[in-house]
Amino acid sequence: MQVNVMERTTFYLKYGKRLLDLIVASILLPIISILILVISFLLLVFSGRPIFFKQYRSGVHFEEFKIWKFRTMKCHQLGKEEKDWQEGVPDDFIFKGALDSRITTIGKLLRKWSLDELPQIINVLKGEMSLVGPRPEVPDITSFYNADQSRRLYLKPGITGLAQINGRSDISHGQKVEYDIDYVENCSFVLDIKILIRTIRVVFNGEGAY
Template sequence: MREDVDKEENVISVSNNMSYEIIKRLIDIIGASIGIIFLSIIFLIVSIAIKIEDPKGPIFFSQIRVGKNGKEFKMYKFRSMVTDAEEKLEQLLQFNETTGAMFKMKYDPRVTKIGRFVRKTSIDELPQLLNVLRGEMSLVGPRPPLPREVDLYTKYDKQRLLVTPGCTGLWQISGRSNIGFTQMVELDLFYIEHKSLLLDMKIILKTCFLFLGSKGAF
C-alpha cells in the first residue's frame, strides 16, 4: 500500500456524459460480437491445445474481479496455469516482480506451455469479450483488480473503480507488466478524467497493432 498523504486529498473529477456512455455501450456490444465471430477459429484452436496439454483440466478459467463501484463479477480467461494455481500463489508472493497490490512473475512456474504462448500474445484475454457483452466490462477501461488487491488500495487508488473496467486500456498499451502499480493507477485516472470516444478508438487501434506482439506481457 502506498503512503502518500498528498494523493489521498487529490480526488479526480468524473464527467457523466450520457451520450458518450450510450455510444460506448453500443460500440462494446457490436465490437465484442464481431470479435467473437471473427476470432472463433482462434477460440477453437486454443481450446483444443489446452485440452491436449491437460485433458483433465478446464479450458476456461474464471476469477472474481472487482468492477465499477466495487461490484464483484466473474471474469473469464483461457486457462494458462495449472489447475491448482491459486493454492500455489502464497508460496510465490515473495518473488513478486511488480510493485503495489499486483502480483507479476515473469517465469511463473504455474504457467503451462500453451499458457506461456496465450499470455505472451494476450490471447488468454479473449474470453473477456463475453464479460463485455454482459455489461460487466467494456472494451476500454481500467484493468479489473482482484478483491485481495482492492483490500490494499488507498482511497486514491479506489478511484480506478469509478468506471466500468476494460479489456484494454492505457496501462496495457503503455508497457503492461513493465509498468508498476503506481504508474498503472496514474494512467487509469488520466483515462477516467479524459475519457472520450476518440481516446477509446486510439486505445483500441493501438491494442490491435500490439495484439500479436509480446511487448510487456508475461
C-alpha cells in the first residue's frame, strides 16, 4: 500500500523544507536580482515587450497561482487544442519540443540554461512554490489528471525536481509523472540537496532544455 505524503508528518515536510527554501532563496536573491535586470534589458533590446510571461499554473492540491517567467516566445496566441482524455493525460503526451518555431533566438539561450525560470524565486519567497518539487503544470492539463496523476500535486511545485535532472523536456508526461510521484513519496532533506546539486550540472550542460 502506497503512503499518502499528507500522512507523513516528518519535521522536514512540516518545517524544514520551507526553511530551506527561505534560506537558499534569500542567499541567492541579490545575485538573481542582478541577472534579472541584465536579462530584462537584453530582452527589451532584442525581443521587445513584454519582458515577462505570466500564466496561471496548478499548485499544491490544484490551487492555482500566477507563475512568472521571462518571455521566450513570440507574442501570438494559439487556440487551445481540444482534448478527449477520458482516463487521464496520456503517458506519451509531450508538451513542448525543440523545433517550436515560436521560440525567439534569445529565448532559446534563456531556456538552454533555464534562465527564463529565474523570476520564480519570487514564487518561492511567497510560498507558492518550493526550490525542489514537481514542475507546475497548466490547469488545462491538470484538469484531466486521473487519481494517480493527481498525486504529483500533493507537494508544492518546484523550480527544479527529480524529473528535471532525469531528462527535463526529453521525457514524456508519463515518465515525468513517475519521477514526480517518486519524489512526493520520498521527499527528504538529503534528496532535495542531491537534486539541487545535480541541477547545477544539468543546467550547465543544457540537457533536455527546449
